Amino acid sequence: MYCFREFDEKEFFDELVGKYGYTYGYTAEHPNLKNAKLAEGYDAVSVTVCDFNAKLLDCFRELGVKYVATRSIGYDHIDIQHAKKIGMKVSHVSYEPDSVAEYTVMLMMMGCRRICHILDRARIQDFSLKGKLGKDLGDCTVGVIGTGRIGMAVIKYLKAFGCRVLVNTSHQKEELSGLVEYTEFDTLLKESDIITLHASASKENYHLIDKKAFDIMKNGVMIVNTARGTLIDTDALIDALEKGKVSHAALDVIENEYGLYYINRMGNCIINRQMAVLKSFPNVILSPHTAFYTRKVVSNMVEKAIQCICDMEKNVENPLIIT
The missing domain is CATH 3.40.50.720 (NAD(P)-binding Rossmann-like Domain)
Incomplete structure (x- = not known):
């Protein structure tokens, strides 16, 4: 080998x-x-x-x-x-699904508590409170897309926080009985404060979250993706961030990441304009596909x-x- x-x-x-x-x-x-x-x-x-x-x-x-x-x-x-x-x-x-599930919940909490913004201001010794007000994860309705082993682990963690959890799937699982509300896909998009992706990459799931999906979502929604970059239409996400439809995005994966992550790129001009735009937003967290690690x-x-x-x-x- x-x-x-x-x-x-x-x-x-x-x-x-x-x-x-x-x-x-x-x-x-x-x-x-x-x-x-x-x-x-x-x-x-x-x-x-x-x-x-x-x-x-x-x-x-x-x-x-x-x-x-x-x-x-x-x-x-x-x-x-x-x-x-x-x-x-x-x-x-x-x-074991816990590593990715824990990382996913961590990203949600970072967005809810605006931790990147808080730490950026702390570095320049701005310790004032204005603009740092967060929200409790337990007060959020979370839409979970994909209920494999990782999705189910995320759901169990979220229920420990007291979240309302929405799921759209054609196959209901006995293990999730009493933990989630099964809904139509559009209802999940419309009612969720946070949407987290745990589906597989496939032709059917390509750009599952597209412009139409973002239009249905409530204003100020948070998007978390620790699954595969192709699940989200990145141009549509950028547009939704610019319009304020999406308040925070936490992405451990992005489109066109092959040949990019897991390599030291210090000093390189990275040829990925979508990534460059996303990195420019203060309300976007990009981590280099390390949720499993x-x-x-x-x-x-x-x-x-x-x-x-x-x-x-x-x-x-x-x-x-x-x-």
Whole structure:
């Protein structure tokens, strides 16, 4: 197995060598056509979120790689249809939901209490109170879009704060009985003070939150996204922020982030105008796709990726194997 991005995960790969009996190589670089030869002679490559397109898949296939194991829940960064076409197996991972759920609630609280604004003024020793008045999270109605493991964990945390929680889904879950109100999608948009996204990236969910959705929302709504950037039409979000429709946005993910996050870009001119506009707003929090990033989750991701590679090699059924 050849692993891309090693600096924070190597200790976990080393710990599991004895348990799974594999050999591996590693690099801190993202996979690309220039460094793909590093994986020559290996049966599998393991990657994090990156642009894993058809050309890159072909390149690795020609080098003898049979399996791609992404150490992420989402796998929309991989051209799955092309992987199927060339007979390359692909897997993803799952991990405990609490890390992302806790981060999501943290972002909500930061927005509710205007913490970035408070800290910016504290740095210049402006300790006056004007303009710092916040609101209690427990007084908010929160619309949760996506009720997978992370969405459900977020809901349980929110109920501990006393929030009213709205959910729109075609499949009601027994675990959420008594915790949420099931509503129409437009009702969720119209009545929520905070909307948090936990849906998967798919063709059906592309730009789920678009101009029409923002128009339905109440004035002063907060948007939180710790799922995938493509769920939100960024231009529509920017317009809603400029008009004051959205009072705060807290985004751990954005559109077109591949090749941007997880790399030291100090001193670079970043070619992402939407990101530049969002960074200019004082009521927008951008974090670089780090909601998952705890020791427990990184350890989970590494072991699940290794398990999947072993299962793909042995043709063992595993729900995390995509192709």
